[in-house]
Amino acid sequence: MIKLPSHLRSRRFWGETAEAYLFLLPTLVVLGVFTFYPFVNAFVYSLYDIRTRTVPGPVVYVLEEGLDSWTNLLARGRIPEDLVALLEKRGAKREDLWVRLRQSARWVLKDEGNNQEYILIKEGDKLIAYQATTQWALDPVGWSNFRQAFRDPDFTKALFNTLKYVGISVPATLFLALLLATLLNQALLGRAFFRLVNFLPYITPVVAITMVWQWIYDRDLGLLNYIVSAVARLFGTKASFFDWLNDARLALPALIIMNVWRFVGYQALILLAGMQGIDREYYEAARVDGASGWQVWRRITIPLLSPQIFFVFIISMIGSFKIFEEVYILFMGPGPQKSALTIVYYVFTKAFDSGHYGLASAASVILFAIIFALSLFQLTVVQRRVHYER
Numbered sequence: 001m002i003k004l005p006s007h008l009r010s011r012r013f014w015g016e017t018a019e020a021y022l023f024l025l026p027t028l029v030v031l032g033v034f035t036f037y038p039f040v041n042a043f044v045y046s047l048y049d050i051r052t053r054t055v056p057g058p059v060v061y062v063l064e065e066g067l068d069s070w071t072n073l074l075a076r077g078r079i080p081e082d083l084v085a086l087l088e089k090r091g092a093k094r095e096d097l098w099v100r101l102r103q104s105a106r107w108v109l110k111d112e113g114n115n116q117e118y119i120l121i122k123e124g125d126k127l128i129a130y131q132a133t134t135q136w137a138l139d140p141v142g143w144s145n146f147r148q149a150f151r152d153p154d155f156t157k158a159l160f161n162t163l164k165y166v167g168i169s170v171p172a173t174l175f176l177a178l179l180l181a182t183l184l185n186q187a188l189l190g191r192a193f194f195r196l197v198n199f200l201p202y203i204t205p206v207v208a209i210t211m212v213w214q215w216i217y218d219r220d221l222g223l224l225n226y227i228v229s230a231v232a233r234l235f236g237t238k239a240s241f242f243d244w245l246n247d248a249r250l251a252l253p254a255l256i257i258m259n260v261w262r263f264v265g266y267q268a269l270i271l272l273a274g275m276q277g278i279d280r281e282y283y284e285a286a287r288v289d290g291a292s293g294w295q296v297w298r299r300i301t302i303p304l305l306s307p308q309i310f311f312v313f314i315i316s317m318i319g320s321f322k323i324f325e326e327v328y329i330l331f332m333g334p335g336p337q338k339s340a341l342t343i344v345y346y347v348f349t350k351a352f353d354s355g356h357y358g359l360a361s362a363a364s365v366i367l368f369a370i371i372f373a374l375s376l377f378q379l380t381v382v383q384r385r386v387h388y389e390r
Contacts, residue, residue, distance in 0.1 A: 039368065042361045046146065049139040050357035054108070056119045057133035061086055067127050074099060074107045074120065083129065087111065087118070108132070145362035155363060157338055158346040161252060165342065166320040169256045174313060176260065177267035182297065184268065185275045195272070198265030206262075210329040213258045217244035217330075245331060248339040255326060255340055263319075267312045274308030275301060314378055321371050324348065343367045 021028075061083070063070060070080050077099045084094055087109075096113035105122040117132035149155045184195055201209060216223045225241045232238060244254045278301065286296045302309075324344040327334065334341035334349075343363060351360035 042364050042368075045358055046362035046365050047140060047142060048358050049141045049145070050361075051137045052134050052355055052357075053137060054117060054119070054132045055135045056121065056130035058131045059128060060090075060118060060131050061129040063127040063129075064125065067122070067125065070127055071122065075102060077102060079109065083109075086129075092116075141358065145358045146366065148359055149362050149366060152359075154338065154341065155343075155346055158341045158343045161340065162321060162323075162342045165252060165256060165323065166317060169259055170313065170316050170320055172256070173260045173264050173267060173316060174309065176264045177271055177312065178309075180264060180268040181271035181275060182301075184272050195269065199269050200265070201262045202266035206325050207329060209262060210258070210326055213254075214245070214330060217254055219243045219246070246336050248335070248337040251331065251335040251339040255323075255330065255335075258330070259320075259323070259326060263316065267316065270312055271305060271308050274305045278304045310378070314375060317374060317378075318371055321367065 070083070073080050079097055079099060084097060087097060088094065091114060092111045093113050096111050098110055098112070099107055100110040100117070101108035107120040109118040109120065111117070119130045119132050121128050121130065180198060184198070215221070219225060219241050222244070224244070228242070229238070242250060244250045282300045282304070283296060286300055291299070322344055323342050327340050327342055327345050328348075331340055334345055344367070347360045347363045347367070350356045350363065
């Protein structure tokens with residue numbers, strides 16, 4: 001018979017454990033509802049071919065007289081006045097109504113104002129108007145959606161663009177944040193002001209930032225091309241304007257530049273806090289031994305700052321894989337020749353533009369697997385080189 005340790009048999013132990021989990025309960029509920037449950041659903045949906053279709057719902061009107069005049073009008077794409085008056089009572093506006101689909105015995109009316117559809121079906125000597133509803137059709141397909149995703153050129157391009165974006169933006173932002181944090185850690189005049197200015201881009205709404213950068217990248221009126229031309233004039237040459245938002249070669253670099261600028265201040269603030277937490281005795285001992293500034297920075301600051309560097313690297317990598325809003329607003333699409341198409345944008349278009357919800361779910365699961373694998377690698381391999389001050 002296995003005998004439990006004495007501390008596991010005590011009521012105090014289980015009472016404290018229950019109390020701890022009680023405090024954690026709100027967080028566990030939030031994680032379960034907004035993280036674990038959506039992921040499980042996405043994985044389940046990825047095994048199905050999910051489509052939506054419009055089907056008749058509640059009956060709105062039944063016409064038994066004057067059937068021919070109604071059908072003749074509908075066949076020509078016009079809506080009978082009696083039907084217009086009826087729909088106006090339901091909140092529709094005349095100018096928002098139009099015949100979206102015409103068939104021999106079935107018509108679909110669209111109300112653009114309320115985004116509502118009505119289905120008219122001729123059944124014998126009656127014409128029945130239904131309020132349209134959406135019906136989901138789920139057909140199990142196994143791993144077919146995953147195979148289809150990897151065969152899709154758009155997904156391959158999105159995966160390549162995302163990996164390229166992460167591979168450039170994450171190290172570049174971290175490197176610049178290290179340099180910026182080192183400068184802000186010095187006894188400079190107006191140091192508090194510069195710390196605030198560098199952090200402002202991170203707390204500014206992404207929509208506002210992206211719209212400002214749209215103007216900066218504008219080919220004819222943008223600030224960036226103006227600076228390039230001004231510098232070129234100083235050297236007696238004339239520079240051609242770069243079409244940042246419409247050139248497939250410049251779209252991804254433009255996205256990287258904007259996001260490096262946006263996140264470098266936030267990462268620098270975290271690294272700066274780590275630098276200020278390092279015991280000053282290490283630096284004093286290094287100065288006594290005659291170490292140069294570079295040697296101190298390399299041998300003391302960087303090793304003792306590795307926990308913060310590791311944290312910043314992990315969160316920036318995960319965040320970079322999920323980039324979407326910047327692409328959507330900056331290019332109003334996936335960029336020229338889909339040069340800025342990312343995995344999250346691919347998921348968005350497949351789900352909400354094409355209606356391929358199963359394929360979109362499979363792509364999101366693949367994205368999760370990539371992030372999970374890279375994060376696990378960082379936590380098991382890279383973290384071994386993290387030094388903690390004792």
